[in-house]
Amino acid sequence: MATLADFQNEIYLQGLGGSTPELPTNLTKLEALAEQVMTPEAFGYVAGSAGAESTAKANLDAIRDWRIVPRMLRDTGTRDLSVELFGQKLPAPVLLGPVGVLSIVHPDGELAVARATAGVGVPMVLSTAASNNMEDVASNNGDGGLRWYQLYWPKDRELAASFLQRAKAAGYTALVVTLDTVTLAWRPRDLDGAYLPFLRGIGVANYFSDPVFQKSVGGPITDENRMQAILHWVANFSDPTITWDDLAFLREHWDGPIVLKGIQHADDARRAVDTGMDGVIVSNHGGRQVDGAIGAIEALPEVVDAVGDQITVLFDSGIRTGADIAKALALGAKSVLVARPYVYGLALGGEAGVRHVIRCLLAELELTMALSGITTIDELTPDVLRHK
Numbered sequence: 001m002a003t004l005a006d007f008q009n010e011i012y013l014q015g016l017g018g019s020t021p022e023l024p025t026n027l028t029k030l031e032a033l034a035e036q037v038m039t040p041e042a043f044g045y046v047a048g049s050a051g052a053e054s055t056a057k058a059n060l061d062a063i064r065d066w067r068i069v070p071r072m073l074r075d076t077g078t079r080d081l082s083v084e085l086f087g088q089k090l091p092a093p094v095l096l097g098p099v100g101v102l103s104i105v106h107p108d109g110e111l112a113v114a115r116a117t118a119g120v121g122v123p124m125v126l127s128t129a130a131s132n133n134m135e136d137v138a139s140n141n142g143d144g145g146l147r148w149y150q151l152y153w154p155k156d157r158e159l160a161a162s163f164l165q166r167a168k169a170a171g172y173t174a175l176v177v178t179l180d181t182v183t184l185a186w187r188p189r190d191l192d193g194a195y196l197p198f199l200r201g202i203g204v205a206n207y208f209s210d211p212v213f214q215k216s217v218g219g220p221i222t223d224e225n226r227m228q229a230i231l232h233w234v235a236n237f238s239d240p241t242i243t244w245d246d247l248a249f250l251r252e253h254w255d256g257p258i259v260l261k262g263i264q265h266a267d268d269a270r271r272a273v274d275t276g277m278d279g280v281i282v283s284n285h286g287g288r289q290v291d292g293a294i295g296a297i298e299a300l301p302e303v304v305d306a307v308g309d310q311i312t313v314l315f316d317s318g319i320r321t322g323a324d325i326a327k328a329l330a331l332g333a334k335s336v337l338v339a340r341p342y343v344y345g346l347a348l349g350g351e352a353g354v355r356h357v358i359r360c361l362l363a364e365l366e367l368t369m370a371l372s373g374i375t376t377i378d379e380l381t382p383d384v385l386r387h388k
C-alpha cells in the first residue's frame with residue numbers, strides 16, 4: 001500500500017540510482033534560498049514579522065522546547081495518518097494556511113497553490129487578500145481540490161456577505177475568520193521600504209472582482225478609477241469595531257463550518273463555543289501582529305483543555321517540519337496549518353515547489369511517528385512529549 005513516506009523511497013531508489021530532489025528536504029533551508037530569488041520587498045513582506053520579530057522567534061523556540069520521547073518495539077508496520085475534519089476525510093492532518101498577495105512571490109501566485117493541492121487531500125485556505133480572485137483559484141483547484149475561504153471582515157457588511165456568497169458558490173466548504181488583523185501591525189521591514197503591496201493594486205483581486213465593491217466605486221475597475229478603488233480598499237479593509245456579538249452575522253450568511261483564526265486565550269476559545277462557532281485556530285499570525293506576544297504553541301494546551309471536546313482546535317505559527325506537526329497534534333490540535341514553508345516553495349519552484357513542501361512534510365510526519373512507535377494520529381497524546 002502506498003504511504004506518505006514513499007517520497008523517501010522515490011528519492012533514494014528512482015531508477016535505482018536515486019533522484020536528487022530539486023529543493024532541499026530540510027525545509028528550514030528554504031527561507032535563505034528563497035531570499036536569493038525574491039525581490040527584497042517581497043522577501044521582507046513574507047519573512048518579516050511585527051516589531052523586533054521576537055514573537056516570530058518565540059513561535060519556533062516554543063515548539064522546539066517540546067521534545068518527542070520515542071518508544072520502541074511497537075508494531076509500526078502499518079500507519080494511518082488520516083483524520084476527519086468537518087466531515088471531510090483527509091490523508092493527513094495538514095492544511096495550507098491563508099497567505100495573501102502570493103503573486104509577489106511567483107507570477108502564478110495562488111493558482112499554483114490551487115493546482116499543487118488539487119487531488120492530494122490537503123485543503124488550501126484561500127485568503128481574502130489573494131492576488132487571484134476566488135473563482136479563478138477554485139477552477140485551478142478543480143473538483144478534486146479541497147478549499148476553505150478565509151475572511152478579512154470588511155467594514156461594508158454587504159461586501160462581506162457578497163464574499164461569503166461567492167465563496168460558497170465557488171466550492172469553498174469552510175469559513176476561516178481572521179480576528180487578529182483588525183488593523184495592520186507595526187512591521188518594520190515593510191515600513192522601512194514604504195512597501196505595502198495592496199497600495200500597488202496587488203492582493204485586491206477579490207475586491208476588484210466583486211459586484212458590491214465595484215458598485216461602491218462606480219463600476220468595474222479601470223485605469224480611471226483604479227486609484228479610487230485602492231483608496232476605497234484602504235478605507236474598507238477591516239472593521240476594528242467588531243465584537244463577539246457580530247459573529248451572528250456570519251451565521252446568517254454562511255451555513256458551513258466557521259473557524260475563528262487568531263485565538264490565544266482559553267476564555268476567547270470558550271466564547272467561540274458560546275457563540276456557536278465550529279472551531280478555532282490557535283495562531284498569532286506567525287508573529288506578524290503583536291510583537292511581544294507568547295509563542296503560539298504556548299496557548300495550545302490551555303485552549304485544548306478548555307474547548308477541545310466541544311469544537312475543533314487547529315494550530316499554526318511556527319510549523320516548519322514533520323516533527324513540529326507531530327508536537328502540535330500531541331498537544332491536542334486536530335490538524336495544523338503550514339504557511340511560510342509553502343510560500344518559499346512557491347518562490348523557488350512554483351506549483352512543483354509547493355508540492356515538494358507538502359510531500360516532505362507528510363513523509364517526515366509519517367516517519368517521525370513510526371520511529372516514535374506511533375501509528376495513528378489518535379496515539380499522538382501529550383505523554384509522547386516532554387517539555388525542556
Ligand SMILES: Cc1cc2nc3c(=O)[nH]c(=O)nc-3n(C[C@H](O)[C@H](O)[C@H](O)COP(=O)(O)O)c2cc1C
Nearest residue numbers: 046097098099100127178285286317318319339340
Ligand atoms: C506573507 C504572509 C501573508 C499572510 N497573509 C494572511 C492572510 O491573508 N490571511 C490570514 O489569515 N493570515 C495570513 N498570514 C498568516 C498565516 O496564515 C499564518 O497564520 C502564519 O503565517 C503562521 O506562521 P508561520 O508561517 O511562521 O508558521 C500571512 C502570513 C504571511 C507570512
